[in-house]
Amino acid sequence: MPPLRLGIAGLGTVGASLIKGLNSQAEMLADRCGRELLVTAINARDRGRDRGFDLSPYSWIDDPISLATSDDIDVYVELMGGEDDPAYSSVKAALAAGKHVVTANKALLAKHGVELAEIAESNGVLLNYEAAVAGGIPIIKVMRESLTANCVSRVFGILNGTCNYILTRMEAEGMSFEECLADAQRLGYAEADPTFDIEGNDTAHKLAILTSLAFGTKIAPDAIYLEGITAITTEDIAAAKELGYRIKLLGVATRTDSGVESRVHPAMVPLGSAIAEIGGVTNAVTIEADMVGSLMMSGPGAGGEATASAVAGDICDIAKSRPGYQHGPALGQPAATLLPHTQAAMQAHEGGYFLRLQVVDKPGTMASIATRMAEQDISLESIVQRRARGEDGQAPIILITHECSEQEIRDALTAIKGDGRLVGEAQMIRIEKLS
Template structure:
């Protein structure tokens, strides 16, 4: 049997400790299947006294992750620190300079610095493996980089953030408000004390930038992505979607449009019968459309075991000699990701208006839609005072919630129509607009 692949792990949180436990538990099987043992020989963590429920005896300890990265007696540096700058970036750069392969779960680091790191790794002849950085235990990186090379990919989309999917699922199934569901997600550890990165869509954007690089050969660049979060989604929207045959999901979408790639993250209405609409809780899902194969991958998007599984899979690839360019394309061939103007997006739209109750309101709404050549598929109006299932009595002064579903149109036309309706003074509050994905 070949000599062991020696691993150094920086970061012994739930994922790092999970990797140690998994390699201890499955070590013999892994060695038998790939013909080489995989052993953790060195670690770095801030607190040596913490109980991590794994055997760390005999491993070299480093207080400085950069020093661990330079250890000449390791073959692979596993970065599980997090953050796109600071120690994580310095340690990965040091490990590459030392000639070590990299395994990381750090989507932010790769989204912001992936091209430079990939170029450095290619020059040193080492690999950067990041299956754990997107969709947890779902093998989507390997699928795009290896399994679908015979396909021309036209679209990659998915639920990439478990926190948002948990909140939207609870709102839909339990009839709870966004704030209540967010509070529960924080109590369960699904959301951080500051949930901005998750609920405002930035986490999904980082992951989408990596998927777009693999699928389309564009440079990872979160700034090239149109990003909207889920804070504005209300029970009125959840209930209207259900009545119309949809579910609301926060999707990341990378799609080829002509010679460009459209990159967007936003709440989306998807038909109930789509597999991705049926994904609930903290589960993730990624749909990949190719010219030969279309598939949807579903699984746990986070957690100790799921993410550790992805890290161990990367380590096994290194041990077996499987590698290649980090993004499946050499860094020098990656082209800039141009930010597609969301105004050019074409598709169906859900528009919820709080229409004032006075003569001419309906006519004004219809007129401005017609002026922009927007055809309406359906119009739905709820009783005043009960925009989302409440029991408050009606009042003649309450705005009347009106829901419009459009046929395919473009974003610019929708925004111009809404601006004109607003100028007419026939709506009482900012409208809600959600893009619709259809068969």
């Protein structure tokens, strides 16, 4: 077999780790793939930057589209990122030119995945994107290939290392959200503009891709219910712990009778559960399905080398395939057969809730709160009002409800607020039921 020729666009930490890995393991890779893997052409925004390795063996092609369609490559490896151009146009051009594509670009997949999958199918080439979700964890391959015979009921996980790092440190050191974010930025775990991570958009992109694979629906990132972690306080984390829970930013997609309930929000998971033990920048994904039951994978969700591991695995899959071969479609089934995404209303969500209410502590307060909950048929699992009221006459009340609907809890909170005993906004955090 002739070498598999790779054109790589984007030479940040992932691109650099990829090239180093391919070079240092060249012989092993040739053995395992039955052919040599050869980087022939590259491209990046800044040609002059020192990347710690010699760029001279590779031809530099300034225009990503020229690189993507070059006669000198078989596979276009897109590591530039960004949902639009140049990533979008160059990937499209590569597929149309009959090149296989490997990308780590979740935003691109979330926005244009269905269209790109169709172009890949009609050109008989592969579109691989393992690194787009959960970094080094091979969740795409497992869902797309290993679980082909399964009917998935829920997929959920910790999909953003920045948020998990912040929440882990807030608990471990009693630090505020703002302090932890600043530290994460200092250590390179958070971007200078962290909005996309901490508001949950990044998790939503990844969840949108997993949702499509899980339920055979079109990718619909904008349909996802979204709440970030910026409102989580050390008080929430401490109260959660006291009641046997830990707060994680989860992405969850569940099959329901009225569509897919997909949501990203801080959630309480029981201490001692496997997912509660996922700390720091580590990611984890759990899939629940009819045949396999519950399957969990955890590992590095980001980082140059771990992400490059996933990109390289995708490249090796292409290298091992032989002419005439077409593997399964990019989204697990032909893009034309994907169902529209029907989003279940968040109001219909059923679950337990954690509430932290700051109240004016005068006679009848607890009675009025309890009455408002009862009016919505919400029963309570725990009530904590341990600390004495402060000098301001205020006291926090923590409630954990049994399962009820989002509509019911929201109506109860509106009524409680109307009674005039709340100070500020109520904190409401959903409890994720684990099987």
